[in-house]
Amino acid sequence: MKPLNLDLIWTGIAKLHQSLKLLTTPFEFAVLSFEEKDVDVYVNALTKSIKSSPSIVVSQQVMENLNGLHTRFEPDSLTEVHLRKTSYITDEHVGFVKQYIPYALLPLYANKEQRTITISHFAQSLDGKIATNEGNSKWIGNKENLIHAHRMRALCDAILIGSNTLIHDNPSLTVRNVPGNDPVKVVIGQSSELNFTKLLENNARVIYITNDRNNCRTGRVETIGAPEIHGMLDCDKILKKLYKRGIHSLYIEGGSKTASNFLINNSIDIVQLHIAPLIMGSGIVNFSLPEIKAINESISFKKFNFTPVGRHIMFTGEVKRHQIPWKQKHSGTCPNPVQY
Numbered sequence: 340m341k342p343l344n345l346d347l348i349w350t351g352i353a354k355l356h357q358s359l360k361l362l363t364t365p366f367e368f369a370v371l372s373f374e375e376k377d378v379d380v381y382v383n384a385l386t387k388s389i390k391s392s393p394s395i396v397v398s399q400q401v402m403e404n405l406n407g408l409h410t411r412f413e414p415d416s417l418t419e420v421h422l423r424k425t426s427y428i429t430d431e432h433v434g435f436v437k438q439y440i441p442y443a444l445l446p447l448y449a450n451k452e453q454r455t456i457t458i459s460h461f462a463q464s465l466d467g468k469i470a471t472n473e474g475n476s477k478w479i480g481n482k483e484n485l486i487h488a489h490r491m492r493a494l495c496d497a498i499l500i501g502s503n504t505l506i507h508d509n510p511s512l513t514v515r516n517v518p519g520n521d522p523v524k525v526v527i528g529q530s531s532e533l534n535f536t537k538l539l540e541n542n543a544r545v546i547y548i549t550n551d552r553n554n555c556r557t558g559r560v561e562t563i564g565a566p567e568i569h570g571m572l573d574c575d576k577i578l579k580k581l582y583k584r585g586i587h588s589l590y591i592e593g594g595s596k597t598a599s600n601f602l603i604n605n606s607i608d609i610v611q612l613h614i615a616p617l618i619m620g621s622g623i624v625n626f627s628l629p630e631i632k633a634i635n636e637s638i639s640f641k642k643f644n645f646t647p648v649g650r651h652i653m654f655t656g657e658v659k660r661h662q663i664p665w666k667q668k669h670s671g672t673c674p675n676p677v678q679y
């Protein structure tokens with residue numbers, strides 16, 4: 340029997356994400372069972388015998404009733420699964436599963452916390468810049484990063500961008516470089532003048548999160564009003580509202596002010612930084628946060644890793660959410676909110 344095929348592994352991971360969104364009972368196990376040209380996904384129950392098919396299993400327990408053809412991963416945290424047993428899978432494909440299957444499992448964590456789980460992604464230079472001061476960011480990342488971003492779009496329920504990114508980049512926010520479903524597209528801002536035409540193409544679902552004063556947009560854009568703190572929309576409340584609308588995972592694709600506001604509000608779970616071998620020396624920084632006085636006040640990570648992305652690398656880290664200093668010292672509000 341040949342080792343598993345990467346395209347089929349990807350299809351299985353994307354199907355797993357969809358299945359877990361519908362799960363109403365506590366998660367026990369998932370099995371991705373591979374046939375020659377297709378993959379079936381089972382969660383908590385096997386509806387047919389898979390004894391002769393190779394499979395990938397996600398489970399905390401040893402699966403006694405399965406054949407020896409399975410590879411088992413044990414979920415550990417938002418970004419990590421551990422390899423417990425291998426069969427018919429190459430080391431490279433084990434790396435691929437370890438990188439992407441945790442994101443398919445995010446609905447489980449969202450249900451536990453009753454709020455949307457967030458991942459912030461930037462492509463940045465070595466000195467932390469994500470665009471020139473004029474707003475030019477094409478292209479800091481490489482083509483492998485584009486594929487990665489599209490995989491993340493397919494594994495998340497929604498993508499969020501700030502109004503400036505909509506204005507500067509006018510992106511379509513679709514999944515084009517890999518097979519997969521387009522996520523819901525979410526824009527945050529306080530203007531009533533934004534142009535959503537490109538986002539709305541192909542009957543996409545588009546949500547605009549804005550203050551209650553602007554919460555009167557008509558047409559095909561769904562508008563959600565959110566309360567303000569210090570002139571910013573309250574990101575924690577936004578995540579609870581999105582969760583209630585079936586959005587369990589949110590990929591925050593920038594820009595700087597948007598991601599910084601979510602981080603200040605203790606509302607980012609995972610940070611992904613694609614690091615390109617460039618020194619820009621000027622431009623828009625990734626995160627702009629209130630001043631700290633000591634290094635131990637920095638945001639740190641419970642778990643982190645650096646992964647090669649073509650000839651670049653990506654940092655992935657799980658934010659220590661409850662140790663964000665402004666949150667502790669100032670009862671949930673930021674003393675110096677990012678000003679627009």
Ligand SMILES: NC(=O)c1ccc[n+]([C@@H]2O[C@H](COP(=O)([O-])OP(=O)(O)OC[C@H]3O[C@@H](n4cnc5c(N)ncnc54)[C@H](OP(=O)(O)O)[C@@H]3O)[C@@H](O)[C@H]2O)c1
Nearest residue numbers: 461462474501502503504528529530572593594595596597
């Ligand atoms: N390299 C990369 O990975 C990458 C990724 C994305 C974007 N970019 C670049 O980043 C630049 C834009 O970044 P930016 O920092 O200027 O702008 P931005 O984050 O895209 O948008 C900022 C705007 O979003 C709204 N906003 C965000 N969070 C808010 C909150 N909590 N409450 C209320 N409003 C909120 C505000 O809109 P209103 O002004 O309407 O109130 C704010 O002015 C562009 O040049 C883009 O090309 C780079």
